[in-house]
Amino acid sequence: MKILIAATPLTGHVNPMLAIGRAAAARGDDVIVLTDPAFQAKVEAAGLNFAPYADNGSASFLETTLPAGPERFRHEFQRRFIDPMPVQTAALKALIAANAPDVIVAGSMFLGVLPLLLDTAPRPPIITANISFLFLDRPDHAPVGLGLPPARDRTELARYAALKAGMDAAFTNPVRAYADAQLARLGVPPLPASLPHSVVVLPDLFLQPTVPGFEYDYGPLPQSVRFIGLLQPPTPAADLPDWWPELERANAEGKPVALVTQGTLANADFGALVEPTLTALADRDDLLVLATTGGRPIEALRGPIPANTRVARFLPFRELLPRVSVLITNGGYGSVSQALANGVPIVSAGLTEDKAEVNARIGWSGAGINLATNTPSADALRVAVTRVLDEPSFRQQAAALRDAFAARDAMTGILGAIDDLARTGSVLRGGASAAVPLARSA
Template identity: 45%
Template sequence: MRIILAATPATGHLNPILAAARVLVAQGHEVALTTASAFRAKVEATGARFVPLPPGADMDLSDTAGLFPERANLQPGLPQLAFDFKHFFIDPIPAQFAGLERLLADFPADAILADTMFGGCLPFLLGARARRPAIATLGVSSLLTRRRDRAPVGMGLPPASDEITVIRYANMAAEVNMVLLDPLRLQVDAVLKALGAQSLPMPYIEALVGLPDLFLQPSVPAFDFPCMELPPNLHFIGALPTSPGEPLPADLAAAIGAGRRVVLVTQGTVANHDLGQLIGPTVQALAGRDDVLLLIATGGRPLEAIPHPLPANALAAAFLPFDALMPHLDLFVTNGGHGGVTQAVTHGVPLVTAGTSEDKREVNARVGWSGVGLDLRTDAPSVAQLRDAIASVLDDPAYRRRAQAMAQAFAGYDAATLLCDLLEQTVRAHPVS
């Protein structure tokens, strides 16, 4: 098959698409991948052809502070979500769509596979069917489909256990619709109209999942709420294989082999402008614990941004080889990036999570609900909160058992095979005219 891959230019969106590229190239498919110019080297390393997004979409969202300094003044929650949806995902739709049209003229593909939030596919899905190949999307976070308990999207609420909670959730959903989702739908419809496409037939967030010919969710049902309404085009495929990455450096391997419990903390690559939110208090919480080795990944920030001196039991780096580290970890402390959380649970590593920005409320809610860790439900936990939560997860073997059971659930899926088979089935069912 000839396949176009398309990725929103942010690490958490690009990495799953890169994983899909490696799988598809290894299976002999011809692959072109379009994303921001900043990621050319990463794309070419997969063996796929790199195609830059056109101006208007060719930006590196890893540097949100530089691109949108005004975002720092917004509180996590609905105001920040509204800003992110507009500037990160809706405004680039015309440029993304134009880029895909040009790429299709040069590279007539059997299918397009994009990350969930790559809105450049929407004009194809809401235009003439004869103008497009099969279109599939790949999930890059927890599912944001409609829920039977009527909970609002993005708030990270656990499944309702009684009718009173269902009523409360419905009232909250009405407010979220009014403040966030209804205005987003109007914004997207205006963009689609300008591009000659039909209006959305359903709410914007639901359309991202329900409109494509195929939706692939790189997770398992056991790690999602049972109250989710799943459209017929949706398939769980398990975790996509990660890149081989680098081996553990010798000094790090020696430190890990010293017999101490190993804890890794990170704030990822997006919500890491203030390392005092999670990394700083974690350093303080574990300082003086001779039985613990604390590893710190700053997500590319300079080590000087860590707001406290490193104690003797801590090692820090801008980036660490997560895949090589995971089998050695006793605990992962994170603000809740979907990719890192998935890596942890597929290795049976329990978690402590603390993050509410972007999609993190939803990701972290599933950590707490499933029992694979503790969700502190804040961006800035105190030293005492972290000390108690870390001690609880390290000392209670139930968290490790639940994480290992979740790893077994993931092991029951062959994501690479499912990705290829489902794409091929979709292409056969939706051939290019």
């Protein structure tokens, strides 16, 4: 079978798609990965065929001239994900013509698939693999992006409606209009709903890499949505840090282990989370603290490293997380999912990108504490970490989510979905799936 994978050129987006590609190639499928040349070596190291398109830095664009808020978020979103749409679509069409793939598997923010989905022209079946929270429009009308838990009463419903009106005016409607203008230039119809909602409902299949217990109740879901559990990214070959035996000794002695990370994108300023966490826990002789810089030099950490702390540029989360007692994170969806799949409770603090929504789910699920800020104080972090370590409810809820993740084999579900679509050729043209709800997948 021929599979075309399309990935937004960000590490947290590329890694899950490479995991799918490697699993498909291992069983004999012919896999081509379309992404920016910056990731060519990584694609080829995974044993997959590479096809380039020039992203020109759009995906990693950060707005520096505007203050934090809806206008800045809108500008970043448009530049990162909508502006590359024409070149992505052209690259997809060229590869379809040259290689005749049986199925396209695209990351959820690779918006170059939208013109194919909205057109009535023949195309291969398209599967979208999400890399973040389920961003459907919510039945309580809470605006997507603010990190609001489900409304509990009429007062919150009214407040959410007012907030949504403001968010629609400042972000949702301008983004939809901006995307519709791009689509019009490409000669296809406009979106059937808001852009995030359309990304979910338009593909022939939308794979959500979590379990229902870590998502809000949206009521009846589109028939295309499936919960698949943990989409485990590939573990790069790397030597374990020289302090790894200390970790093993801590585990053997029953000493708690805390891990702090700001991921690989929002890690330009370690003063946001890593440094205050190290300060907060510096006097905990009963705790081993681990920190990763997400690829940045360790020297980028300011101030002395506390005696109870060990640092590495990269850490193998697959081997590490089963040994961790608490994760302190700014809310990267992949790291959060891996932690919960290992039953690790979480302290989270982050509001950028999709992190407000991811972190809201941590607090709502009971598997951790959401500090709901980009800049938590050392005191707040100390109190939150102590609570998560000392109060059993957080570990118990994280363990329940771990068991739910264990009941799902994501890769089996993904490869099965690819096979089903390739065999039947069944696709829903022009976004027909948006109008066909079905009960929540188990």
